[in-house]
Amino acid sequence: MKVSYKWLQEYVDIPVSPLELADSITSAGLEVDSVAELGKEIEKVYTGKIVEISSHPNADKLIICSVNVGGENNRQIVTGADNVKENNIIPVAVEGARLAGGLKIKKTKLRGIESRGMLCSGGELGLDTESLPENQAHGIMILPSDTPVGEDARKYTGLDDAVIELELTPNRGDCLSMIGVAREVAAIYNTSLKLPGADPKSLDEYIDGKAEVIIENNELCRRYVAKLLTGVKVFSSPVWMQERLRSAGIRPINNVVDVTNYVLMELGQPLHAFDYDKLKDGKIIVRRAKEGEILQTLDGTERKMKKDMLVIADSSGPVAIAGVMGGADSEVTGDTSMVLLESAYFDPSSVRRTSNYLGLRSESSLRFEKGIDVNGCLRAAQRAAKLLQEMGACSVLAGQIDNYPEYIEEKTIPIRPSRVGYLLGKEISQDECKNILSSLQFKVQQEDEEGFLVTVPTFRPDISREVDLIEEVARIHGYDRIPQTLPSGESTEGGRTERQRIMRQLRRELVACGVYEAITYSFHSRKEFDRLRIPEDSYLRNTIKIQNPLTEEQEIMRTLMLPGVLDIVRHNYSRRNYNAAVFDTGKVFHPRDNSDLPEEREKLAAVFTGKTENAWNTASGNMDFYYVKGILEAVLNRMGVKGCSLEPAFDNMTYHPGRSAYIQVHGEKAGIIGEIHPLVLENYELDQKVTAFEFDMEVLLQYAGKKDRYIPLPKYPGTNRDLAVVVAEDILARDVFRLIRKAGGELLRDVKLFDVYKGNQVSEGCQSMAFSLKFQAADRTLTDEEVNERISSITSILQKEFDARLRS
Amino acid sequence: MEDKLKAIAREAKICLDEASDLKKLNEIRVKYLGKKGELTKVLRGMGSLSAEERPRIGQLANSVREELEEYLERRTDELKNKELEERLSREKIDVTLPGKPCMLGKMHPLTRIQGEIEDIFTGLGFNVVEGPEIETDYYNFEALNIPKDHPARDMQDTFFTGSEVLLRTHTSPIQVRTMEAAAPRVPLKIIAPGRVYRKDDDATHSPMFHQIEGLAVDYRITFADLKGVLKVFAESMFGSETRTRFRPSYFPFTEPSAEVDISCVMCGGKGCRVCSGTGWLEVLGCGSVHPRVLEISGYDSEQYTGFAFGMGLERITMLKYGIDDLRLLFENDLRFLEQI
């Protein structure tokens, strides 16, 4: 909503400048988007009259104008404009003038002829050419012929004004009008509101019998007022009205259209002017459209109707889409002699649905959607009739058709000043409450010590209960005058849940291992499943689908995290970030049979590719399977998760069949770790190995965070022994560990694998594994015999189970 | 004999002076002071001395020994120091060469700022709660006083996954869920961070982003309390010099409603490009809980009052780090994640 400061002054005295006004209405809840002080940059531009035009001796496209800008002497100005004639009055920028955008005008020579200034177009003066009338929008701006010469041109071009652009919240439809904004200003500055006149002089002849209004759907059209204007003359509206419409961003067309727009801006009531003679039988029928009915709207487009839309029809068919746009056939033209003026109340939801469906938003639909004042319809029709009559454009038939089947009463709401204080935390006196509400045109009555009754005018449909009135009091009183306190009630501890603490710790532990956190979208394309080689019958392909996705890339909610993190690798790879260690946590979504809402599970995924950072004295290492496994182990260890094991995962199609494993916690499958399958890498256009792990946090959360109890440090020294065994290549280290621990018993404190060797030192198909064993007892120093005995039972069990040989 | 002793002392001192390392010193010690050294040799010849001479010479020999030992010790110290100095000088390195790199790892800036915000509010007695990202129309709209056809639905373009199921457009449904579960228990103070979704994707909008919602319900929670709590938040988050401004606004689930501006973090309120010259930055929306929302959630709206607020995590994070492009937060470019 664009509000002209000058126009606004017609309805209310404004004691402050436009900028100050903008500040105070913002503080009262009408957010100001911008304040444009028109003509602020303009200097030394005057109204001038073209006295004589002669041709330029050296250029066909230029002409020489002799221009009078006041005084006796004329000045010579060369211009390329082709729309000026002798005796035109135009804005003239003289030497030293400044135009919009800071352009300075100097005396100059054009093709050898001296030019002392410039004739200006609307654009050069900073006017919005979109809202200039057709005949002024292009070329030099021709001013009305009665414009005085030699005056500051800003006064005659609407540039001595400031336009405040409001960004209104959806509840304040009433401020989509000058009078609505004026009401706010009057309340803020406690000044009075001046309503415009709405009393046209009528002919003796009555409207009765000439027109008829039938409302078939009262719930969609609460009221329909029609006025009939006769002897209509269509011409340009007066300059003051054109300027005001332009300030509101509306292009002047002709007096009839301009007046309907003017009243729409002034009172917030959309009006429509029908060419009465085009309405069959002078009949207006407000009804639902018939499915497939066609209407050509004012913008020249053919619109196909649906049956839940509301239309205005005559006896033969639709003539307008109610509240949205009129039809081309009944449009007012130069030939129009009688006008039927519509001022109605249409249902907000219905208008919103229709305009959404047609993709057609107009100044009218915008206002109907927010809810207009049902009790203001008649006044708006009268106001428009008066304006047209006063400019000599018509005579007004007496009376009107006012089809208003069910009168809508003003609401009455009680308010207790004690409640105002209770809610705001600041006492506001009963008198102040009353003053504020009265200044907003609410009626106050039946006062007692408890409070009073407030009658809410119908132009404020947003006010329906006491708290709404309290807000009105608060915002006019000023939010900045309410103190800042802290809640005084019982104190609360505050904090995070165990689950939240564990999730935070997990992130910290991963970061401590040198992994960066990423955040990826929760949705992706279903194509990702093919890229990941997920089997057709996998539960992972059973997804929540977004019915109205922005793109195919965001059509389903993820069931696994891998696509997001692989995409990070791809994205970075394409930007030459070849080394990456990244993790992402978030939810995955699985449909549930017995619930509308899906199952949401917290997951973690991490990807690693490339090398660790190298330096001048350190070689970089590959972030390979064992590097990643080390991080996984470290994180689980620090999280206090015990009982983890890895089981080779031959069957997972996404990962390398020989380099992947399921992560199990206490026997429950909790995730997977492994090198990404080369075919998957190909699908992601990656030609470098990637290792990843994924983890179901719901499983981890069950086991994490259990505090260990301290075990006393050993008092007696331990004994270290190394043991190298040669076993077949396919024996898993895990199984060797298990046997060593079993045979080593309690005295075996620690086992570390420090070397694995395959090669010509051992026979083909075999590997040597070297372990470092630590034996220790809590209550004594172990003897060599005791240790030897353990070692020999370890070697014999390895021999028996794996046919292991000792390596010397 | 006396002369001989004096000669030994003289000679030994010269040798010690000339010795250039500890090994040489040791040789000299053995030569003069050892069991078979010069001094011992002289003392062995004491038998041939007269009884009167013996004590005198004995005394002399002892004092020569002491003198030499002392001298030796001094020379040893001197040489040790010299050798240490030489070693230290040999061992000098270029300390300005880079250190061995650690794998760093960092938390995403959004996570870090979320943590900071949570910390501020938990310190004020708020509990952190979460809720589902896929919600019913009821919790996302209806229970927040946004019935079907409400204009506020237009402001939040919604992704639907079913006729009454959607990706939550804000974290406000958590308010309702929490109140429903707690009613009529008070005091209730929660902060609810989470992902939210809107059908919008351009330079300043991401289809997925984060909000943090706050809610307090108790007897006599006032609008003034809301102002106070948010003032504390703004000062903790952006510095104690930060000023806050409350402007009336509109949200269907609060009444009275306000938009909160903070004094610009870039220019301190003088006006700059970031704040479009106004000196103020809009950071959150808030208000007293609408009585209808309290009633829907099971609280008597005469008896209890509350406040609620919601802020965009991305907005706060961008202001804190001076990030000017929203997309950076979701692109996961490592150069960004490593730098910030």
Ligand SMILES: [Zn+2]
């Ligand atoms: Zn600034």
